Amino acid sequence: KQEVTQIPAALSVPEGENLVLNCSFTDSAIYNLQWFRQDPGKGLTSLLLIQSSQREQTSGRLNASLDKSSGRSTLYIAASQPGDSATYLCAVRPHSGGSNYKLTFGKGTLLTVNP
Amino acid sequence: DVKVTQSSRYLVKRTGEKVFLECVQDMDHENMFWYRQDPGLGLRLIYFSYDVKMKEKGDIPEGYSVSREKKERFSLILESASTNQTSMYLCASLRATTYEQYFGPGTRLTVT
Numbered sequence: 001k002q003e004v005t006q007i008p009a010a011l012s013v014p015e016g017e018n019l020v021l022n023c024s025f026t027d028s029a030i031y032n033l034q035w036f037r038q039d040p041g042k043g044l045t046s047l048l049l050i051q052s053s054q055r056e057q058t059s060g061r062l063n064a065s066l067d068k069s070s071g072r073s074t075l076y077i078a079a080s081q082p083g084d085s086a087t088y089l090c091a092v093r094p095h096s097g098g099s100n101y102k103l104t105f106g107k108g109t110l111l112t113v114n115p
Numbered sequence: 116d117v118k119v120t121q122s123s124r125y126l127v128k129r130t131g132e133k134v135f136l137e138c139v140q141d142m143d144h145e146n147m148f149w150y151r152q153d154p155g156l157g158l159r160l161i162y163f164s165y166d167v168k169m170k171e172k173g174d175i176p177e178g179y180s181v182s183r184e185k186k187e188r189f190s191l192i193l194e195s196a197s198t199n200q201t202s203m204y205l206c207a208s209l210r211a212t213t214y215e216q217y218f219g220p221g222t223r224l225t226v227t
Contacts (some may be wrong), residue, residue, distance in 0.1 A: 032214055043205055044218040045120075051213075089158075094216055101146060101170070101209070102173075103216060106156045 002027045004092055006106035013080055014114050021075040023090035025089045030070050031093040035064050035075050038108070047088075048075070052095065068100045080113045087111070117142045119219035121206050127225045134193040138206030146209035147189040148216070149173075149181065151202040158205065164189055168217050197224045 003026045015110050023033070032051045036044040048057045048064040050073065056065040063076040077084055087110050091103040122137035140147065146165040150173075158171030164183040178200060182190040191199055206219040 034216060036218070041203075041221070041223065043121075044207075046217060047217060049213060049215045073123040081151050091216075101148075101163055101171075102160060103158075107155075 002092060002103050002104040004090060004106040005108045006088075006090060006109050008109060009111040010105065010112075012112040012114060015080060015082060017080050017113075018076070018078050019111070020082055021088050021111070023073040023075070023076070023106055025071045025073075025104070027094070028071050029095045030068060033066055033073050033090060033092050034066075034103070035062075035073075036091065038076045038089060040086075044089065057069045068074060077111075080111075082113045082115050085111055085113050117144075117208070117217040118208065119206055119217050121204075121210055121219040121222050122224050124220060125223050125225075127226055127227065128193075128196050130197060132196050132226075134195075134224065134226075136191040136193075136204055136206075137193070138189045138219055139187050140189075140208040140217070141187065142208065142210065142217075143186065144208040144217075145186070145211060147183065148207040148209070149179075149189065149191045150205045150207065151175070152205055152221075153202050161191065173204050184220070196224075198226050200224065201226045 035047045050066040062077040087108040089108040154203045162181040
């Protein structure tokens, strides 16, 4: 059974700092990995999607990497801003054809960027 | 941009009431999902649908049913609401070409 772990559970940084959020998963047979952002009381916003054949994806100040063999992904946020404060979740999709509808989510990292 | 909308942001219902949560997506996606999210438990899949009138149980289907009469609309039904169904409910749809999942804004349901 796939398990996804996100460390740390919470992170507080001063504005302007570069930071890394970690995601690990136990089964490397994945189709893709997706990073989401969730603001309090809101839905999930898709940030980056990495297919299993890719090593990284970039969008603006965000860069996500994937090392499938070691079961790890990182989300790098450059020059953090108070508006980046949110919970960040990673989710993996299995490769097996019949069940690749099912995302397995981590519990998230609560990021606070202090002005 | 993909848009997934949910009929209500906040809903308060009484125990025993029948509750309908509606979700609409505008990207012609075949796959749609209902999750609930609770502190400490994360997101859990209730039901999903891979086509009109087709549905599959997720991890926690007990106490829920779903309806998919049109491709763009997926409804979650609580036949007889109970207090343990107080939660944040999130709808999602899936782009089949990339398997990228998109979520709606969520419905915070309180059952009293």
